[in-house]
Amino acid sequence: MTTVDTHAGPADHGGGHHGSYLASRGSLWADIRNWATTVDHKKIGVMYLFAVLFMFFLGGVMALALRLELLEPVRTITTPDGGAEVTGQRLGPLFGAEGAPANNIYNRAMTLHGAIMVFMFIVPGIPASMGNFFMPIMIGAKDVAFPRLNLASWYIYVAGSLFALASALVGGVDTGWTFYTPYSTMTDADHWRLVAMILGVFIMGFSSILTGLNFVVTVHKLRAPGMGWFDMPLFVWAIYATAIIQVLATPVIGITTLLLIFERLFNYGLFDPRMGGDPVLFQHFFWFYSHPVVYIMILPAMGVISETITCHARKKIFGYRAVAFSSLGIAAVSFLVWAHHMFTSQGELTAAIFSFLTFLVAVPTAIKVFNWIATLYKGSIVFNTPMLYTMGFLFLFTIGGLTGLPLATLSTDMHLHDSYYVVAHFHYVMFGGTVIVLLAALHHWWPKMFGKMYWEPGAQMGFWLVFLGFNVTFFIQFIMGAHGMPRRYASYPDEYQWMHVISTVGSWMLLAGFLAHLFTLVYSLMAGRPASANPWGGLTLEWHTDSPPDEHNFASEPIVKHGPYDYDSVVPPHTEPDEFPLPDEPYRH
Amino acid sequence: MTTIDPTDSLPAEDRPYHETVEKGHHWRTGDDEFDGGKFGMWLFLATEVLLFAGLFCGYAIMRMKYPEAFANGSHYLDWRWGGLNTLVLLYSSYTIAAAIRHTQLGNKAAARINLIITWFCALAFLVVKLFLEYIPKWGEGKRPGVLFDYAYAQDPMEPMWWSLYYVATGIHASHVIIGMGLIGWLIVRNEMNRYGPKNYLAVENVGLYWHIVDLIWIFLFPLLYLIH
Numbered sequence: 001m002t003t004v005d006t007h008a009g010p011a012d013h014g015g016g017h018h019g020s021y022l023a024s025r026g027s028l029w030a031d032i033r034n035w036a037t038t039v040d041h042k043k044i045g046v047m048y049l050f051a052v053l054f055m056f057f058l059g060g061v062m063a064l065a066l067r068l069e070l071l072e073p074v075r076t077i078t079t080p081d082g083g084a085e086v087t088g089q090r091l092g093p094l095f096g097a098e099g100a101p102a103n104n105i106y107n108r109a110m111t112l113h114g115a116i117m118v119f120m121f122i123v124p125g126i127p128a129s130m131g132n133f134f135m136p137i138m139i140g141a142k143d144v145a146f147p148r149l150n151l152a153s154w155y156i157y158v159a160g161s162l163f164a165l166a167s168a169l170v171g172g173v174d175t176g177w178t179f180y181t182p183y184s185t186m187t188d189a190d191h192w193r194l195v196a197m198i199l200g201v202f203i204m205g206f207s208s209i210l211t212g213l214n215f216v217v218t219v220h221k222l223r224a225p226g227m228g229w230f231d232m233p234l235f236v237w238a239i240y241a242t243a244i245i246q247v248l249a250t251p252v253i254g255i256t257t258l259l260l261i262f263e264r265l266f267n268y269g270l271f272d273p274r275m276g277g278d279p280v281l282f283q284h285f286f287w288f289y290s291h292p293v294v295y296i297m298i299l300p301a302m303g304v305i306s307e308t309i310t311c312h313a314r315k316k317i318f319g320y321r322a323v324a325f326s327s328l329g330i331a332a333v334s335f336l337v338w339a340h341h342m343f344t345s346q347g348e349l350t351a352a353i354f355s356f357l358t359f360l361v362a363v364p365t366a367i368k369v370f371n372w373i374a375t376l377y378k379g380s381i382v383f384n385t386p387m388l389y390t391m392g393f394l395f396l397f398t399i400g401g402l403t404g405l406p407l408a409t410l411s412t413d414m415h416l417h418d419s420y421y422v423v424a425h426f427h428y429v430m431f432g433g434t435v436i437v438l439l440a441a442l443h444h445w446w447p448k449m450f451g452k453m454y455w456e457p458g459a460q461m462g463f464w465l466v467f468l469g470f471n472v473t474f475f476i477q478f479i480m481g482a483h484g485m486p487r488r489y490a491s492y493p494d495e496y497q498w499m500h501v502i503s504t505v506g507s508w509m510l511l512a513g514f515l516a517h518l519f520t521l522v523y524s525l526m527a528g529r530p531a532s533a534n535p536w537g538g539l540t541l542e543w544h545t546d547s548p549p550d551e552h553n554f555a556s557e558p559i560v561k562h563g564p565y566d567y568d569s570v571v572p573p574h575t576e577p578d579e580f581p582l583p584d585e586p587y588r589h
Numbered sequence: 590m591t592t593i594d595p596t597d598s599l600p601a602e603d604r605p606y607h608e609t610v611e612k613g614h615h616w617r618t619g620d621d622e623f624d625g626g627k628f629g630m631w632l633f634l635a636t637e638v639l640l641f642a643g644l645f646c647g648y649a650i651m652r653m654k655y656p657e658a659f660a661n662g663s664h665y666l667d668w669r670w671g672g673l674n675t676l677v678l679l680y681s682s683y684t685i686a687a688a689i690r691h692t693q694l695g696n697k698a699a700a701r702i703n704l705i706i707t708w709f710c711a712l713a714f715l716v717v718k719l720f721l722e723y724i725p726k727w728g729e730g731k732r733p734g735v736l737f738d739y740a741y742a743q744d745p746m747e748p749m750w751w752s753l754y755y756v757a758t759g760i761h762a763s764h765v766i767i768g769m770g771l772i773g774w775l776i777v778r779n780e781m782n783r784y785g786p787k788n789y790l791a792v793e794n795v796g797l798y799w800h801i802v803d804l805i806w807i808f809l810f811p812l813l814y815l816i817h
Contacts, residue, residue: 146626146629209636216632217628217629248636248639252643552614
């Protein structure tokens with residue numbers, strides 16, 4: 001009994017059940033070989049998931065170390081016998097470099113935190129893991145368009161990460177993840193450390209381009225019969241818009257990193273003012289990629305929210321087309337606003353134009369948020385973990401979005417530029433957007449991916465720890481920044497210390513929350529209740545196959561006969577979620 | 590709408606070589622796979638254009654800042670070598686297009702000849718670039734950035750011109766080298782009877798790649814050699 005039609009045509013190759021994609025091949029060695037050479041988008045998605053979660057762990061350790069360093073300012077105290085003693089320098093021993101100046105060590109850890117989190121966790125995070133796993137299933141395809149390219153993307157990503165991490169092992173770089181010139185061409189970090197890090201970013205860019213290219217072709221060419229563009233789930237729309245940005249923006253970081261490597265190795269001067277070059281040109285190149293990349297980070301998250309919010313409120317999404325088009329709208333606007341990172345280094349007219357364009361992105365974003373809220377209205381909301389995270393996202397993203405306004409406004413930005421206010425703002429957007437939503441997605445799709453239900457009370461406790469810990473960590477930083485605490489300093493005047501202490505304690509709450517999630521998810525893999533095919537009562541196609549999915553996604557090729565969110569017309573009243581999937585009809589006529 | 594080819598259903602060993610279609614199990618028809626493959630290649634070419642767009646952007650800005658140095662710069666290059674290379678690349682674009690057409694028609698031998706000519710054209714381009722341009726100029730001290738050591742420079746900003754010259758032509762040359770690898774791969778697989786009227790996607794995609802390598806040179810040539 002399925003809600004999708006069996007389709008026995010020439011397109012149905014093989015067909016029949018081959019068992020779960022997770023099924024073992026017999027020996028451990030055979031399993032390892034099978035996973036390492038797989039072209040199955042689900043396995044590659046899972047491999048991405050574990051890779052990015054590992055990177056999140058590394059970046060998180062760096063973050064905790066940074067907060068620990070900031071627990072007290074570095075002070076040089078004159079001891080009674082006339083000597084000098086340095087207190088508060090906590091990171092030195094951690095890096096085995098006790099003698100180096102505190103700020104250098106701090107900035108190396110900070111660069112590593114930023115580079116790992118941005119390039120290795122957030123950018124590939126949701127699209128490469130959840131997108132890889134669910135996008136083909138949600139459009140009723142057997143795989144992505146180029147499965148071998150997909151596997152190659154994963155290996156390229158791992159290779160790039162290894163390059164960047166190798167740089168860290170031999171001391172790291174202290175440029176910040178933006179590698180601004182001329183500092184990055186003059187810093188005392190030796191050439192190879194810096195080149196390895198930047199080359200790592202270049203290589204990961206390839207992975208991003210190939211994944212995006214693969215996804216665009218998949219969405220265009222492999223939708224199930226009957227699935228028009230406006231029958232696609234909104235997560236697919238979001239992944240599609242993201243893929244377009246990946247394809248169009250990433251080449252620019254490619255050339256930027258190449259030029260920076262040449263600059264560092266050969267001193268050819270394009271970004272070096274001493275030789276007639278222009279460091280602001282580097283900033284333009286860098287942000288022409290790195291601003292759109294903010295939307296590579298946030299658009300897939302918005303797609304996830306569109307899924308969880310309808311599914312756990314049991315209600316048709318409000319304004320489907322508006323939400324779908326707003327993804328494309330955000331993608332388009334993302335290319336026009338890069339120079340708002342450089343208000344302090346350009347002319348007033350240019351800055352005013354970019355300020356205006358920056359405000360423009362609020363329009364499609366607000367369309368999404370208002371549509372989500374309208375979807376919740378009169379929905380039968382279930383407050384399980386995915387829904388709690390969805391609500392948490394709406395809350396944090398609203399704060400993150402609204403605090404962006406003073407940064408988009410020229411006059412206030414002059415005061416807040418490079419202060420902790422900026423740090424707080426982008427953590428509200430990036431952490432509140434990506435990490436919170438990755439957790440929503442993980443819990444929403446966990447039963448489907450691994451066939452096991454997670455432990456709800458434990459996961460909810462994890463949510464509250466993460467949510468409160470996050471706010472404790474970062475809200476105080478808005479105040480700190482508005483009072484003038486600049487970013488990228490290990491030391492600071494004493495008056496900021498109480499705020500740093502609060503922030504650091506918050507980081508420990510966050511750690512506790514992640515450990516709670518780690519525990520509940522690992523526990524569910526070992527002892528979780530088996531999940532039914534459709535535990536939440538969703539209507540998108542991934543709920544129309546087994547949990548975990550069949551090796552070939554569907555027993556037979558699905559034909560789509562209803563929209564992805566037609567809860568009002570497809571679901572009879574008073575249906576319990578577990579009673580899905582429904583008998584074949586009544587679909588869209 | 591796509592059509593389903595009846596030969597698809599024959600076992601591979603029963604099909605004539607040129608009708609062997611390697612179809613991934615996730616595609617509905619071979620035609621879909623072909624369209625998807627070409628679409629993917631066009632997207633990739635868009636990324637190549639954007640990559641070089643960064644270089645052209647840097648060129649435009651530096652030219653605006655230092656017009657004298659850039660006007661002098663092009664006088665140092667011999668347009669005849671650049672022109673020769675332009676002809677070589679244009680001709681190779683023709684031969685790879687011919688190779689695609691011959692593959693479509695099932696003329697394996699003619700495809701072989703055209704691919705080999707294309708490969709040698711690429712080699713000729715690199716020989717001209719390396720031995721007639723890079724090495725003599727480097728020896729005269731016309732080098733990028735801090736390495737610049739040419740005693741008769743007429744403008745203090747000429748090192749910047751040489752920087753952009755070496756970076757732009759160098760990245761282009763690396764694309765030529767990658768193209769030689771791809772064309773070599775085509776030559777080998779052509780001998781292995783992997784291509785035919787129904788299976789020429791790889792030939793066509795490498796052809797597209799080779800055309801863009803040519804196209805980028807068509808922009809670099811006037812910008813670096815001809816405009817004063």
